[in-house]
Amino acid sequence: MSIRFAFVGFRHAHIRDMFTRCQQHADIEIVACCEQDPETREQLAREGQISVTHEDYEALLAETQCDVIAIGDVYGKRGALITRALETGRHVISDKPLCISLAELDQIEQLANAQGRIVSGMLDMRDLPVFLGLRELIRADRIGPIRAISFAGQHPLMYGTRPDWYFDPGMHGGTLNDIAVHAVDFIPWATGQDLECLLAARSWNANLPDEPHFHDGGQALLTLQNGAGVMGDVSYLLPDSFGYQMPLYWRFVFWGADGVLEAGVNTPTIRLYRNGEQEARELPLPAGKPGAYLDAFLAEIQGATTDLHLSSGEVLRATRLTLQIQQAAVDATANLKLCD
The missing domain is CATH 3.40.50.720 (NAD(P)-binding Rossmann-like Domain)
Incomplete structure (x- = not known):
């Protein structure tokens, strides 16, 4: 049925x-x-x-x-x-x-x-080839234990064509909450390490004088459970004329004890810089899993509890952490514990 x-x-x-x-x-x-x-x-x-x-x-x-x-x-x-x-x-x-x-x-x-x-969400970054590939390489220990991560999730704002409700007070909820949730979900899934502490977060009106209450800038500094540092920027600062096609769009860099992985939504390969080698390797992307978030939801509402590509618990956890990060930016709260 x-x-x-x-x-x-x-x-x-x-x-x-x-x-x-x-x-x-x-x-x-x-x-x-x-x-x-x-x-x-x-x-x-x-x-x-x-x-x-x-x-x-x-x-x-x-x-x-x-x-x-x-x-x-x-x-x-x-x-x-x-x-x-x-x-x-x-x-x-x-x-x-x-x-x-x-x-x-x-x-x-x-x-x-x-x-x-069940309450779940469209955290479909997990479905994309590049992020499936990054996770596979990290879990296969190709760069050793993770020591630091940076992610650039900046977007074009498209002011004037983006829906007006974005800029209505009380309707958007903050740029960190809007965008960073993808990274907050992806990083623990890729590394096997929970986000442990929010060291600092900032949101501010960076480049939108016509909407002074709207914070188009959003940055955060965090740690993983193993002490690795995480730096992220999800500001609406990409040039509108480039749309979503820049190589900087959703770009991640993972620094490990034995090498570095770098890739983003618009890169055709994953670049591996392995310690002891002189040239970067361009690694092919695996097949994607389009719509896997939806299939996982269907499985869960029918009783599945294991081997889910994305679970409702993970969605709710990422949502809570991102809301905490957004609130910390508003309150200028530092050193916020995110997990036990």
């Missing part, structure tokens, strides 16, 4: 990926689509690819027989949408971020536990 999905909110482009994958998945039936924003409904009608069945979320919850609520609305509304889905006994999968406050996440986790429901 098919798993019945209802989609709620299409105001961020990421949800289109999930919608398309669900359309093409043999085990999924899309039974309803809700869009509460009139302008977005008009846009969807013009495009003709997504048929909106409901303009009111509460009506969808009351009228629709479904197993899963899939959420892609604006960030500031997601926490409440997830909460209502759980209250009515549905599983949830959401675009990232799941929510924009620790209080919202606390409520989500409490309800999920009480209702026996």
Whole structure:
């Protein structure tokens, strides 16, 4: 029997990926689509690819027989949408971020536990060839124990074409929470080491005088359990004219005791600098696992607890850590313990 999905909110482009994958998945039936924003409904009608069945979320919850609520609305509304889905006994999968406050996440986790429901997210960095390859090489000990990591997750802001809701107070939730969650999830998964301590985090208005309240800059300094240092920047500072095509886009460098690995979303290979050698090796990328985040969610809601490509527990953990990092940047908190 098919798993019945209802989609709620299409105001961020990421949800289109999930919608398309669900359309093409043999085990999924899309039974309803809700869009509460009139302008977005008009846009969807013009495009003709997504048929909106409901303009009111509460009506969808009351009228629709479904197993899963899939959420892609604006960030500031997601926490409440997830909460209502759980209250009515549905599983949830959401675009990232799941929510924009620790209080919202606390409520989500409490309800999920009480209702026996799964809440997961689109942390699809794990699905991409380059990140699967980096993990494989690190786990195979090709550079020895990890000593330091840097990641550059900067994005183009595209101000003027990016949706206006990004800049509405209370809707975005912070650049660190928006973007860094991918790295916060990927690094422990790749290295086998939890993030242990947040040494410092900063968010600030770097380059957007027209929106003085919006912090387009975001940086963090952390440690792993083994003492390795982690430096990350997820600012909206890439040149708009280059879009997402720069080699610096989602670029990771792992320094190990015996060498260095370097690669990013737009690099055709993984570069290995091995101690004792004079030239870098260009290592081929493995096959990707497109949509593996969705398959893992389907397996988990059907009872699987082991060998999951991405688990709900990992999604909730990464969400909590990233919200803590974002809050620390707001409060100027340093030396925040992240794990036992």
